[in-house]
Amino acid sequence: MNDVVVRDVTLRDGLQLVSAVMPTKHKIELVRFLLDCGLPTLEVGAVVRPDRVPSMADTLDVVAALDPDTLDRCWVLVPNATGARRAIDAGLRQIQYVLSVSPSHNKANVGCDVEQSLDGLAAAVALGREHGVPVQVALATAFTCPFEGQTPEDAVLAVVTDSRVAGVDSVVLCDTIGQAVPAHVAGLTAAVCEVAGSVWFHGHDTWGLGVANTFAAVGAGAVAVDASLGGLGGCPFAPGASGNTALEDVLYALRPSWLTPTAYHRLVARGQDLLAELGEPSRSRAADGATRSPGSHPWALAAGSPR
Known part of the structure; x- marks a missing residue:
């Protein structure tokens, strides 16, 4: 568990459903x-239409302010080959291409059918190879869909094994509306690991199983997981979606090798400041525990300086 990569998605998925606008300067600082x-x-961030997701309108401004070493550790989401081209032209080093397994959500989310998205993925992968940029595919509604119910495992595997997916660097299984349970996550993750080289997990905590599902995915072979500060986030085109699995909860549970109590204190405190700035409630149980626990517990805020 200590070797699992934890990717923060606060600035992309985390801001999608937030009504307050986070200034570009603050995004760069974060x-x-x-x-x-x-x-x-x-x-x-994401290279998408600003009228569809206004909070992502300044993504390329954020990217322009980052140095090459920083960009080596950053991802942006794109919904089509045009977005991939814009991201690569802006200097991005890693791209996540999103498509939904369920046709109805793909239409609502990116405005086209699944076949068109797969064609766009193939084009994005070709662009990535030309410029030395890895392309990851994120499979939204891999577990359940707000319009169609549970997603058949065969449908997920059909997408993963499609020839147009062959060149991707990794596959992300997304529990888009947070309805999956650990057994389902473990089973699908294991099945996809058998046919894909690198599998990641993107969970939501809608039903309170974000951390449990994260552990299930890792136990089944996922090499990386997503989370956001305070559990911010959700898909604006998926009714019933709520926040991502909280970064504070995932880090407290997984204890990656780089994490120290001091670093954890800083993250919890920054998460509290961010939520206050955006006018959003915290959905992190671990952050709540860190603020309430006595200093005898090394991971509590009282045990050290939060900043």
Whole structure:
């Protein structure tokens, strides 16, 4: 568990459902802060239509402010080959291409059918190879869909084994609306690991199983997991979606080798400040525990300086 990569997605998925606008300057500062705390990688935004997701309108402005070493640890999400081209032209070193396994959600989320998205993925992979940029595919609604119910495992495997997916660097299984349970997560993750080289897990905590599902995915072979500060986030095109699995909860549970109590204190405190800035409630049980526990517990805020 200590070797699992934890990717922070606060600046992408975390901001999608937030009504308050986070200034570009603050986004850039948060990127640097998170990396300074030790997080190995993070999403910094999405190259999407600003009228569809206004909070992502300044993504390329954020990217332009980051130095090459920082960009080596950053991802952006794209929904099509045009977005991939724009991201690569802006200097991005890692791209996540999103498509939904369920046709109805793919139409709602990216405005086309699954076949069109797969064609776009193939084009994005070709662009990535041309420029030395790895492309990851994120499979939304891999477990359940808000419109179609449970997603058949065969449908997921059909996408993963499609020839247009062959060139991707890794596959992300997304519990888009947080309805999956650990047995389901473990089973699908194991099945996909058999046919894909590198599998990641993106969970939501809608039903309170975000951390449990994260552990299930890792136990079944996932090499990396996503989380956001305070459990911010959710898909604006998926009714019933709520926040991501909280970064504070995932880190407290997994204890990656780079994480120290001091770094954890800094992350918890920054998460509290961010939520206050955005006017959002915290969904992190571990952050709540860290603020309430006595100093005898080394991971509690009272045990050390939070900043």
